[in-house]
């Protein structure tokens with residue numbers, strides 16, 4: 001006797017669990033890209049990557065990730081400008097953005113907040129801290145609260 005396919009509701013729940021959360025990592029430093037990709041993947045997130053601000057904006061519009069980690073100092077378009085562009089676009093405005101900054105001076109943090117970042121991590125950021133902060137921000141986000 002063969003068992004019937006799982007009921008639709010059960011299948012859908014399993015898909016939701018597998019799907020997880022998509023994080024866009026925008027960072028021009030290859031070492032940071034690799035370290036953060038590994039820790040975020042380990043925590044069950046799907047990670048997509050961009051190496052400059054312009055590519056970050058394009059990928060955010062194309063993939064509509066659940067959260068963006070945005071380095072502030074990058075070529076082509078820096079992280080502040082990329083954040084302003086995403087916040088000005090109704091399609092991407094609701095995506096929470098965490099700033100990654102090597103200069104955690106008060107004025108930098110204020111600039112990140114003014115651009116629309118919801119939180120920041122000062123570099124070098126311990127991978128465990130990055131994963132914790134991503135989890136905290138996802139839990140606050142109306143877009144992802146169900147998966148938090």
Ligand code: MN
Pocket residue numbers: 027028029071072073074
């Ligand atoms: Mn950088």
